[in-house]
Amino acid sequence: MEINLWINGKEFKDDVLPDTVLIDFIRSKGFYSVKRGCETSNCGLCTVLMDGKPILSCSTLALRGNGHDITTIEGIEEEALEFGGFMADQGAEQCGFCSPGFIMTVIAMKNELTNPSEEEIKNYLNGNLCRCTGYMGQLRAIKKYLEKGSK
Amino acid sequence: MKVVNKGIRKKDAMSLVTGKPVYTDDITQGSYLVVKLLRSPHAHALIEDIDIEKAKNLQGIECILTYKDVPQVRFTTAGQSYPEPSPYDRLILDKRIRCVGDPVAIVAGIDEKTVNKALDRIKVKYNVLEPILDFTKAKDNKIIVHPEDNFKALDSIGADNKRNLCASECTEYGNVEEDFNKCAHVIERTYHTKANNQTMMETFRTATNIDAYGRLNIISSTQVPFHVRRIVANALQIPKSKVRVIKPRIGGGFGAKQSVVSEIFPSVVTIKTGKPAKLIYSRKESFTNGSPRHESEITVKIGADENGIIKVISMHTLWNAGAYGDHGPTTVGLAGHKAMTIYKSMKSFKFDYEVIYSNTMGAGAYRGYGATQGFFALESAVNELAAELNMDPTVLRMNSMLSGEHVGETMPSYFNEVLNSCNLDKCLIRAKEMIDWDRKYPFIDIGNNKVRSVGCAVAMQGSGISDVDVGAVEIRLNDDGFYTLMIGATDMGTGCDTILAQMAAEALDCDFDNVVVHGVDTDLSPYDTGSYASSTTYITGMAVVKACESLRSKIINEGARLIGCLPNEVDFDGEKIYSLNNEKQISLKDIGNESFLGFNNYLTASASQSSPVSPPPFMAGLVELEIDKLTGKIDIIDYVAVVDCGTVINPNLARVQTEGGIVQGIGMALYEDIIFDENGRMVNDSFLQYKIPARNDVGTIRVEFEPSYEPTGPFGAKSIGEIVINTPSPAIANAVYNATKVNIRKLPITSEKIVMGILDIENK
Ligand code: FES
Ligand code: FES
Numbered sequence: 001m002e003i004n005l006w007i008n009g010k011e012f013k014d015d016v017l018p019d020t021v022l023i024d025f026i027r028s029k030g031f032y033s034v035k036r037g038c039e040t041s042n043c044g045l046c047t048v049l050m051d052g053k054p055i056l057s058c059s060t061l062a063l064r065g066n067g068h069d070i071t072t073i074e075g076i077e078e079e080a081l082e083f084g085g086f087m088a089d090q091g092a093e094q095c096g097f098c099s100p101g102f103i104m105t106v107i108a109m110k111n112e113l114t115n116p117s118e119e120e121i122k123n124y125l126n127g128n129l130c131r132c133t134g135y136m137g138q139l140r141a142i143k144k145y146l147e148k149g150s151k
Numbered sequence: 152m153k154v155v156n157k158g159i160r161k162k163d164a165m166s167l168v169t170g171k172p173v174y175t176d177d178i179t180q181g182s183y184l185v186v187k188l189l190r191s192p193h194a195h196a197l198i199e200d201i202d203i204e205k206a207k208n209l210q211g212i213e214c215i216l217t218y219k220d221v222p223q224v225r226f227t228t229a230g231q232s233y234p235e236p237s238p239y240d241r242l243i244l245d246k247r248i249r250c251v252g253d254p255v256a257i258v259a260g261i262d263e264k265t266v267n268k269a270l271d272r273i274k275v276k277y278n279v280l281e282p283i284l285d286f287t288k289a290k291d292n293k294i295i296v297h298p299e300d301n302f303k304a305l306d307s308i309g310a311d312n313k314r315n316l317c318a319s320e321c322t323e324y325g326n327v328e329e330d331f332n333k334c335a336h337v338i339e340r341t342y343h344t345k346a347n348n349q350t351m352m353e354t355f356r357t358a359t360n361i362d363a364y365g366r367l368n369i370i371s372s373t374q375v376p377f378h379v380r381r382i383v384a385n386a387l388q389i390p391k392s393k394v395r396v397i398k399p400r401i402g403g404g405f406g407a408k409q410s411v412v413s414e415i416f417p418s419v420v421t422i423k424t425g426k427p428a429k430l431i432y433s434r435k436e437s438f439t440n441g442s443p444r445h446e447s448e449i450t451v452k453i454g455a456d457e458n459g460i461i462k463v464i465s466m467h468t469l470w471n472a473g474a475y476g477d478h479g480p481t482t483v484g485l486a487g488h489k490a491m492t493i494y495k496s497m498k499s500f501k502f503d504y505e506v507i508y509s510n511t512m513g514a515g516a517y518r519g520y521g522a523t524q525g526f527f528a529l530e531s532a533v534n535e536l537a538a539e540l541n542m543d544p545t546v547l548r549m550n551s552m553l554s555g556e557h558v559g560e561t562m563p564s565y566f567n568e569v570l571n572s573c574n575l576d577k578c579l580i581r582a583k584e585m586i587d588w589d590r591k592y593p594f595i596d597i598g599n600n601k602v603r604s605v606g607c608a609v610a611m612q613g614s615g616i617s618d619v620d621v622g623a624v625e626i627r628l629n630d631d632g633f634y635t636l637m638i639g640a641t642d643m644g645t646g647c648d649t650i651l652a653q654m655a656a657e658a659l660d661c662d663f664d665n666v667v668v669h670g671v672d673t674d675l676s677p678y679d680t681g682s683y684a685s686s687t688t689y690i691t692g693m694a695v696v697k698a699c700e701s702l703r704s705k706i707i708n709e710g711a712r713l714i715g716c717l718p719n720e721v722d723f724d725g726e727k728i729y730s731l732n733n734e735k736q737i738s739l740k741d742i743g744n745e746s747f748l749g750f751n752n753y754l755t756a757s758a759s760q761s762s763p764v765s766p767p768p769f770m771a772g773l774v775e776l777e778i779d780k781l782t783g784k785i786d787i788i789d790y791v792a793v794v795d796c797g798t799v800i801n802p803n804l805a806r807v808q809t810e811g812g813i814v815q816g817i818g819m820a821l822y823e824d825i826i827f828d829e830n831g832r833m834v835n836d837s838f839l840q841y842k843i844p845a846r847n848d849v850g851t852i853r854v855e856f857e858p859s860y861e862p863t864g865p866f867g868a869k870s871i872g873e874i875v876i877n878t879p880s881p882a883i884a885n886a887v888y889n890a891t892k893v894n895i896r897k898l899p900i901t902s903e904k905i906v907m908g909i910l911d912i913e914n915k
C-alpha cells in the first residue's frame with residue numbers, strides 16, 4: 001500500500017505491506033537510532049515522535065504514519081546534543097542502547113510539562129526501561145537540563 | 152592526579168546520546184541473509200527425522216542446515232581461557248534435545264517473512280522423552296541429560312555426566328566439626344535463589360561475512376572477542392587464522408555475552424554459502440535460550456561464640472547447570488570462596504558443591520558470577536544469627552568481618568591470598584550514618600499498618616581471575632604527538648575505553664583527549680581475555696600503566712637523541728623533552744612528527760599483565776523499605792551503598808555502575824524469576840511477564856566511596872563492575888524481617904510470601 005510520510009522533515013513515498021511496522025520502515029530509510037528492545041511494547045527503546053507526541057514505533061503500523069510527521073533523534077540533533085551533554089556529564093548513558101528512545105521521551109516531556117516534579121518525571125518516563133544505569137544518573141541529568149531551561 | 156579520579160565524559164558519550172549508528176545491526180546494513188533457528192518445543196527428545204523438502208524449495212531460502220550438515224565435535228560456548236573449566240557438552244546442532252528451545256535447524260533466507268515461512272514448513276519427528284526439570288532431584292536420576300560418550304571435561308572439575316554431575320568439589324580448612332561443637336550458637340538454614348536473565352537491552356546478535364582475504368569476519372555483540380574466535384573456529388573445525396572478530400559498541404552484556412550464544416549460527420551459514428548472514432535474537436529467544444544466572448539451593452551453617460563472633464562456616468551448594476555446563480563449575484566456586492572470606496574471624500570452613508544438569512535452559516555468567524547467590528545465602532544467615540542473638544546485625548558484622556586491621560593477613564578461604572587493601576569497616580560505618588541506621592533500626596511504625604524498616608548486607612568480589620586473566624595493550628605515538636591506545640578489553644557500555652585512556656593520559660602527563668582508543672578487532676587488538684570477572688580496570692589497567700612507562704622511556708631516549716643529549720640528562724613533562732643542563736628541548740609534537748620520517752624511530756610500546764592475586768573490592772549496602780503489613784506491599788525508600796573499589800578511576804562511571812548494579816539486584820530480590828511449566832517451557836518469556844525494575848520501582852539510591860589503596864592495582868584501583876549486585880537481596884530480606892519477623896529464604900521476595908509469613912507467625 002502506498003504511504004506518504006515525513007521523517008525528520010524529509011518526505012518518503014513508499015509501498016508498504018499492511019503489516020510493516022513503523023520501526024522497520026524508519027530503520028530501512030537509514031534512521032538507525034531507533035532501537036528495538038522487545039516484542040511486547042514494554043521497553044520504550046523504539047520511541048519516536050509522531051506530530052510531536054511520543055509513540056512506540058514497534059507497535060505502530062507504517063500505514064498509521066501515513067500523512068504524519070515523524071521525528072527521530074537524528075532530526076533534533078541540537079536538542080539531543082544539549083540534553084545529551086547533561087547525560088554525558090553524569091555518565092548516564094552507559095551502553096547507550098536505550099538512550100535515543102529515552103531522550104525522545106524527555107524532549108516530549110519537556111514540551112508537555114512545565115516544571116515537572118520528580119514524581120511527574122518518573123511517571124512520564126516509566127515506560128522507558130534502562131538496564132544499565134539504575135535511572136538515577138538519568139534523573140540527575142534531567143533535573144540539571146530542566147533547571148537550565150527555566151533559567 | 153590530573154586525569155585519574157576525575158568524572159570525565161565517556162569517549163563515546165556524545166555519539167551514543169545522539170543516536171549514531173554504532174551497534175552491530177546498525178553497521179551491517181545491506182544484503183545480509185536473515186538467519187533464524189528452528190527450536191525444539193520439547194525439553195527432552197531425540198530427533199528421529201527432519202523433513203526440510205517443503206521448506207528448502209521456497210523462493211528466497213538460501214540454506215537449511217540440520218545436525219547432518221554440521222561438525223559433530225563437542226565444545227563449550229563458555230567464553231573462558233583455554234582449557235576451559237566448562238565441560239565440552241555441546242554440538243552446534245544435536246540429535247538429542249536437552250531443553251525447550253534447543254536448536255534443531257538453522258534457516259537462512261532473503262528476508263524475515265520467507266525464513267518464517269520456511270520454519271513453518273520444516274517437519275520434525277521427535278521421540279519425546281521424559282525430562283528431568285527439578286535440579287534438586289537430578290543427581291543420579293534415571294533420566295540422564297548427557298548420556299553421550301564423547302562428553303569431555305578438560306579439567307578435573309568433578310564431572311560425571313552419567314550421574315548428571317557437571318562439577319563437584321569439597322574443600323575443608325581446619326576442623327569444622329570440632330569448631331561447631333565448641334560454638335555457643337549454631338544456626339543452619341537453606342536458601343534458594345532463582346534463575347535471572349541479564350536482559351541487556353540489546354539482545355544477542357551477530358553478523359558474518361567473508362572478507363577480501365577469504366576469511367570469516369564476525370561482527371558481534373560480545374564481551375569476549377578472542378574467545379569467540381577460538382570457540383567458533385573449534386566448533387566449525389576451521390583454522391583460527393581464518394577467523395576475525397570485531398566488537399562494535401555493545402548494548403549491554405552483564406555476563407550474558409560472555410558466552411558464545413549467537414555467533415556460531417550465522418558463521419556456519421556464511422561458511423556454507425559464502426554470503427553475509429545475520430542473526431538477531433528476539434527478546435523472547437534471549438529469554439528462553441540465553442545464558443541466565445544459575446539457580447541455586449544453598450545450605451549455610453554458622454557457628455558463633457557467646458559474643459556473636461563467627462568462628463566457623465559451612466556452605467553446601469546445589470547449582471542448576473540446566474542443559475549445558477557453561478560457567479557452571481566456576482560460578483559455583485564464588486558462592487563459597489567469595490562469600491565466606493568476608494568473615495575473617497572464621498577459624499575453619501567447609502565448602503562443598505554439586506553442579507547438576509537438568510532439562511532446563513543452560514545457565515551462564517551473570518554479573519556477580521555466583522558470589523551473588525552465595526551472598527544472599529550467607530548474609531541472610533548472618534542476619535538470622537544476629538536476630539537469634541538479639542544483636543544489631545551491623546554490630547555483629549563489625550566484630551567478625553574483614554577490615555582495615557586485617558591488611559597484610561592471608562585469607563585461607565580465598566586461596567591463601569594476602570589482603571592488601573580494605574576499607575569495609577569504614578564502608579559500613581559510613582553507610583549507617585547515611586541511612587541513619589541507629590535511629591531507624593529495626594523499624595519505625597508510621598501508622599496505617601505501615602512500617603519503615605532497615606536492612607543490611609556486606610559483600611566482596613574479586614578483581615580478575617588470578618593467574619588466568621591476561622590483558623595486553625599497545626600504545627603508539629603518532630604525528631603531532633597524539634597517542635593511540637590499542638586494547639583488547641571490551642567496552643560494553645561500562646566505559647573501559649574511557650578509564651583506560653584516563654590511565655594512559657595520567658601516566659603520560661597528557662590531556663585525556665590526546666589519547667585515542669581502539670578496541671576490539673582480533674586482527675589488530677592485543678590479546679585480552681575479555682571483559683568479565685571484574686578484570687578490566689585492574690588487569691588491563693595495569694597493562695596500560697606498564698605500556699605507558701615503557702613508551703615514556705622510549706620517548707625520553709628518542710627526544711634526548713634528537714637534541715643531542717643523553718637520556719639521563721633530560722626530562723619529559725608530557726609536552727616536551729628538555730635538557731636538565733641547558734636550553735635544549737624538543738616538543739612531543741616534533742618527536743611524533745620526526746618519528747614518521749624514515750631515519751628516525753617509530754615509537755610504540757606494548758605490555759601484558761596478569762596477576763597472581765585478585766584483590767577484593769568491598770561494599771556495604773543498607774536499605775530502607777516501607778512495608779504494608781496488611782498487603783505485604785514493599786516500597787524501596789532509600790538504598791545506601793558505600794563501596795571500596797580502591798582508587799576510583801572515574802567517579803561518575805563508578806557511581807552509575809553502582810546504581811545500575813543495585814537496581815539489577817533489586818530486580819533479583821523482588822521479582823525476577825525464570826519460571827518453567829511442567830513441560831520445561833519458560834512461562835514468563837517477555838518483559839510483560841518477566842518484570843525488571845522501572846524508574847518508579849527503585850526509590851532513591853545514594854552511593855559513596857571509601858577508597859582504599861590497592862598496591863597491586865593501577866593507581867591503587869580494584870574493581871567495581873560486579874560487587875554492586877551482591878547486597879540488595881540479603882539487605883532487602885533483612886529489612887523485611889526487621890519489619891515483620893518473616894524470614895524469606897526463597898527469592899524473589901514477594902508480597903504474597905510476606906503476608907503468608909505474617910499469617911504463619913500469627914497462627915503459631
Ligand atoms: S521495542 Fe520495546 S517498546 Fe518498542
Ligand atoms: S544505558 Fe544501557 S540500557 Fe540504558
